[in-house]
Amino acid sequence: MLSKKTKYGLKALTFLAQQEGKKPVQISEIASAENISQKFLETILLSLRKTGFLGSKKGKGGGYYLIKDASEIKMADVMRVLEGPISMVPCVSLNFYKKCEDCPDELTCGVHKLMLQVRDSNLEIYRNTVLSDLIS
Amino acid sequence: MLSKKTKYGLKALTFLAQQEGKKPVQISEIASAENISQKFLETILLSLRKTGFLGSKKGKGGGYYLIKDASEIKMADVMRVLEGPISMVPCVSLNFYKKCEDCPDELTCGVHKLMLQVRDSNLEIYRNTVLSDLIS
């Protein structure tokens, strides 16, 4: 299941991508437009800023804004920041690889084999989809 | 992330699929071969029996066995029983559909759009992969 954090983060990003120009949007505006708890959204936007997706401006007239063009923001990068590993098991993860303790041999493991396929196809989607693709 | 329940369930199924003939295998044998807590495995095998994947035989010489041929057991069905919905959000689920409370319109929702793609590609894998494909 997709976490609320990821869902809200994606919604906030698409909301910002739909703004005219690059002028900052207040957290409260995004929160009420997308039905998100404002405080929860704060932490999400903060992490997106720290990871280089968003910029922020303080003081009156401040808020958050996209740092890059929406067509340059890949879902693969966003998902890794918000949701964590794209793989469903650590032993098939590119960025978060970890051997399974209980599994003696990855090459003969059926779960490994299946999850490798799933990772490949999901990765292809996330790599080939950019933020602007989510806007209709 | 894939739950341990699903991982163990898949491992148990592949173990049973690799047996010669259809003679029952004891829980304890599967548990020790695959490094799974026996008690936990009990509940997993029980649910696989109740959902028509496994048969069981009580008494001396009893155990669990596959009811169908491994080439007829689709991952899509197994995953739904063990892991639950294949979709990452309920609003794109075929078998567990539920409208998102916070989302006013699915058609313009970016998350919906993205997760629809993910569901489609995962579903294709799970539908086209059968238990015997997991054995090397």
Place this chain on the structure above:
DNA sequence: TATTACCCTATTAAACTAATAGAGTTTTCA
């Protein structure tokens, strides 16, 4: 310089996961 709005830490309730414990029931085989 006061206001606005971001920034940060800590806490908490709820839900879920994984595992454990222990007793009960059915079946089989000697």
Place this chain on the structure above:
DNA sequence: TGAAAACTCTATTAGTTTAATAGGGTAATA
């Protein structure tokens, strides 16, 4: 026929994660 083997079921629990809340601190702008 009876005892052992093996499945079946219920309940409990520790640990983790998630989602949300609270409250104050800090920086920047008009």
